[in-house]
Amino acid sequence: MYPNQPAQPYPNPYGSQAPPPVRRRWWQHPAVIIVALVLLPPAGIALAWLSPWSQTKKVVATVLSGVWFLLAFLSDPPAEEKDDAKAKAAASASASPTPTPTSTPTTATPSPSPELVMPDVVGKAFSEAEAAVEALVDGELRAGSAYADVSLPANHATWIVCFQGPAAGARLVPASADPNVDLVAPGTKCPATTGTALRPKPKPKPTESPKPKPQPQRTTPAPEPTRDEPDNVYYKNCTAVRAAGADPIHRGDPGYGRHLDRDGDGVGCE
Structure with missing residues (x-):
């Protein structure tokens, strides 16, 4: 092969067609x-x-x-796995039982109901006092006039409470409570005590009784001497009577006198 000759590519085994696709596993x-x-x-x-x-x-x-x-x-295991774990733990615990202390049953003490007390309604209108009191008791709030000479009208919702019974803070028993109030008209001053007259009648002047006439004083005449009592016989006391040998001296005897007969039985110088 000559050095200046270009390299020839490898011949395509498939010729001019594309290679077949590779099959995937x-x-x-x-x-x-x-x-x-x-x-x-x-x-x-x-x-x-x-x-x-x-x-x-x-x-x-x-x-x-x-x-x-x-x-x-x-992440947390499913709930079923947790239940299985709990069941296994319970089974292992039951396999080795341990003595459990016996618990003494305790009686539940009921909580005491709140105590109902009479509210303070003095100075309030009757309608307000009625709503406050009748919410606590089974009966009704009785009303009366605070003045003896003033009648309570049928519509007294705006009248003012002067006195109440029972007193504020007193314990109420709803079934047997009998609350009551005494009222005055709006703008009227409350009396010092209930049952007082708003317009008292004037007291009649006492009539002067005639002064008694002075009666002439009567003098008691001195007792006349007894006829057989000589006027010249007089004894000063019992000593003189005894000295004259005339004791005891009787009424009617010469020289008898009341000053000698102290007990008044008619015999003196006994």
Whole structure:
């Protein structure tokens, strides 16, 4: 072969026709590779790199399959697997029973109901007091006039409460409570005590009784001396009577006097 002679190309064994297409193996089919990448990522990645795919497709398939494999591996196991694990743990625990302490049954103590108390309604309108009280009791709120000489009208919703019973803060029993209030008309001052008259009647002036006339004083006349009693006989005391030998001296005897008869039995100087 001469040095300046151009090289001749190799002759085409197929002549002027195109070469026949290359037949792919079954594991080189794209569908098989994609299924393997999803279900079994390591095998799918290996098949992808053995396939006639381009370099870019192989890298993308490897990354996506790797991410899918990591997510499936790191995620929580299915609920069925958890239940199976719990069942196995329970079975192992029942295989070696341990004595369980007996628990003493405790009686649940019911929480006490809130205590109902009488609200403070003094100074409020009857309609407001009625709504506050009747929400706590089964009966109705009784109303009366705070003044004895003022009648309570049928419509007294705007009348003001002056007195209430029971007092504010008193315990209420809804079934048996009997609350009541005493009212005055709007703009009327409350009395000091219930039952007071708003317009008291003037008291009648006492009539002067005539002064009694002075009665003339009556003087008791001195007892007249007894006829048989001599006027010249007089005893100053019992000593004088005894000295005269006239003791005891009787009524009617000469010289008898009441000053000698202290017990008044008619016998003196006994």
